[in-house]
Amino acid sequence: MPSTATSADTFPQIPLFDLRLEQEDLDAVEAVLRTGWLTMGPKTQEFEAAFAEHLGCEHAVAVNSCTAALHVAYLAAGVGPGDEVIVPAMTFAATATAVLYCGGTPVFADIVGDHDFSIDPDDVAAKITPRTKAISAVHFAGYPAPVDRLREIADAHGLPLIEDVAHAPSATLHGRKLGTWGAAGCFSLFSNKILSVGEGGLLCTDDARIADVARSLRSHAMTSGTWERHTGQTTTYDVVGLGFNYRIDEPRSALGLSRLRRLEDDIATRRDLTRRYRELLRDVPGLQLMFTDASVDDSSCYVMPITLEDPARRDEIRIALREKHGVQTSVFYPAVHEFTAYRERFPGISLPKTERAARIEITIPLFPHLTHEQQDRVVAALRAEVGA
DSSP: OOOSTTSTTSSSSBOSOOOOOOHHHHHHHHHHHHHTOOSSSHHHHHHHHHHHHHHTOSEEEEESOHHHHHHHHHHHTTOOTTOEEEEESSSOTHHHHHHHHTTOEEEEEOEEETTEEEEOHHHHHHTOOTTEEEEEEEOGGGOOOOHHHHHHHHHHTTOOEEEEOTTOTTOEETTEETTSSSSEEEEEOBTTSSSOOBSOEEEEESOHHHHHHHHHHTBTTBSSOHHHHHTTSOSOOOBOSOOOBOOOOHHHHHHHHHHHTTHHHHHHHHHHHHHHHHHHHTTOTTEEEOSOTGGGGGOOOOOEEEEESOGGGHHHHHHHHHHHHOBOOBOSOOOGGGSHHHHHHSTTOOOHHHHHHHHHEEEEOOOTTOOHHHHHHHHHHHHHHHTO
């Protein structure tokens, strides 16, 4: 199905992200709609089983967002009032917000540096206290955070490691898929993600207890769901805790299952485009490439982040890219601890590397059907504006 986002009469002409659905995706959703069963049921179970097999883990529990997956993962880790969870600030706010949902306190750790926005294991180790209940790692832009080292630190202190894998389905570290290094991996199915269904998420784990907690809490802590009662597996239910309405629905599960079959091909294309960007942008004065050429092989290449030597020019360059060249960009991310709600709750936090990163990063267009012509236009625009 051709996308309309990049047609000649739209602006920006080269969007940051563009989703293209194939006929098989539309057919999969239509088939579910024709069944008349739309809430969570057998198609969700099929999607969960397929994703768990793809990831190489025992359990995948589908929910309505990665935020919900994080919330449930933190609860399963025992996070509650008075507890601390060490998190990065170079992430979407949900990584920290889900800690607050539990009544806990996010403790922000700094990043590795300008070329790697992953949480710094040394800073994590320095911030562990008797109140620490868990450690959270984000695989920024689809590149693996040092979860091997973080796992060692977590194990040494008897703490669970929770992976925020929103950017990184099928990415690996040492040949092992991200999301399987910790107690739980939390994935996003949001509209602009690699495996997008619009809204949705997955909690993946090898721990049967965590999976059971997630399945219960996603549906009001009821002992049975609508599908079980519809099919006569039970006639009633009990409510055994304080749960939530975090259910995914059948059309989204059908779309996820359809798109999962093309996931590896999509990521391979993203890697090719990322390598091409790196080659074309390598010698642009004033512009720096993040990560390394070799790291592309392990990444899902969710987005293409670049950094500027001069943070003072970031906003003017972004405006020029859009207004003069029709190229949309974004910032991944404003630092969470600098948002108003977090400054008010947690004043006085200083994370020098994160704060610098939040001022020098620009995310440029990347999606599987980005053409070389479009890519060349993005590169030409950056050469013109960064070098101006």
